[in-house]
Amino acid sequence: MAIKKILDIYPNEKLIKADGFDDCIIGVSHRYGESLLLAYDKEKVIKKLMKRDNMTIEDALEFYTFNIIGAWVGKQTPIFIEKIK
Secondary structure, three states: OOHHHHHHHOOOOOOOOOOOOHHHEEEEEOOOOOOOEEEEEHHHHHHHHHHHOOOOHHHHHHHHHHHHHOOOOOOOOOEEEOOOO
16 A cells, blocks of 8 residues: 555545555554554565565565564554465
């Protein structure tokens, strides 16, 4: 889902993005009493790291764990969804 479409639907939300991963956004999360959060597809993020940055799967997972999941930027830090097959 394009970030522009999400911003059009929720123009008054202050959504925080994970820089460089707009094409990995799959939607927003809703929880009663909480702000909306951008939701990313973990698998797409890993694949993008491997392709864009020429990382191995191990390097991409390590980078993801420490630099993406480990990056707390406040209450509206994006979430990353792991789809269970």
